Amino acid sequence: MNYSAFHKLSYGLYIIATEYEGEKVGYIANTAFQITAEPSKIAISCNKDNYSAQKILDSKRFSISILKKEVDTSLIGKFGFMSGSDMNKFQGVETITAKTGAPIVIDSSVAWFDCEVLNSMDVGSHYLIIAEVVDGGVLSNEEPLTYAYYHAKYKMRSPKNAPTYIDPDKLADEPESEIAIEEQLAAEPAKETGDGIYSCTICGFQYDPEEGDPSMGIPPGTAFEDLPEDYRCPICNADKDFFKKVS
Numbered sequence: 001m002n003y004s005a006f007h008k009l010s011y012g013l014y015i016i017a018t019e020y021e022g023e024k025v026g027y028i029a030n031t032a033f034q035i036t037a038e039p040s041k042i043a044i045s046c047n048k049d050n051y052s053a054q055k056i057l058d059s060k061r062f063s064i065s066i067l068k069k070e071v072d073t074s075l076i077g078k079f080g081f082m083s084g085s086d087m088n089k090f091q092g093v094e095t096i097t098a099k100t101g102a103p104i105v106i107d108s109s110v111a112w113f114d115c116e117v118l119n120s121m122d123v124g125s126h127y128l129i130i131a132e133v134v135d136g137g138v139l140s141n142e143e144p145l146t147y148a149y150y151h152a153k154y155k156m157r158s159p160k161n162a163p164t165y166i167d168p169d170k171l172a173d174e175p176e177s178e179i180a181i182e183e184q185l186a187a188e189p190a191k192e193t194g195d196g197i198y199s200c201t202i203c204g205f206q207y208d209p210e211e212g213d214p215s216m217g218i219p220p221g222t223a224f225e226d227l228p229e230d231y232r233c234p235i236c237n238a239d240k241d242f243f244k245k246v247s
């Protein structure tokens, strides 16, 4: 089987969240899809190891916040690569409370749904959770984030808990996506730095010295070795020790 075929499926990226016994929990998902129009029903897929999974089943409610294209990447790091068992992911994140009581993340979101769980199915590593949409709203007319754009822009991998995670050994060499190529063409001419690209071993973010890291105030042309000692991955907050040279 050619596992790269899975990368041709199109998705968005969402924060799925709930509140159970006073605790707010949530995670990043690409698997949320509408099943029916009237009444509106939606399904999500949630890894059983995910700290949020049981809490969604117990609370019988969840929200879906649809992330915008130019998302604050710290949200992806927090909700996609860290566990709610170790930290409160909602600290410093702006939310509103849905009718069901689930928290809706409004930072970097274009729209949201409030959902009541109707049913769930054990599908092995994940639960498939089916819900009725009881409320929804639009926050912005900006473009929503797509999974393809996220992969192309940040050159990142899926977390191991994601239903779309594929063991890198199973993937044949894939051609660069059209989005990546377009962005490369639009980019400024490369500066000579003579330094390599480093990849975060936690989330897969790649530090390219030609681009620097404007989100962290690092100008283009800064070699990885010249980054300040307290530099941290803009996605998952890992420190420099977690980076490995890839080219």
Ligand code: FE
Binding pocket: 200, 201, 202, 203, 204, 205, 233, 234, 235, 236, 237, 238
């Ligand atoms: Fe990282």
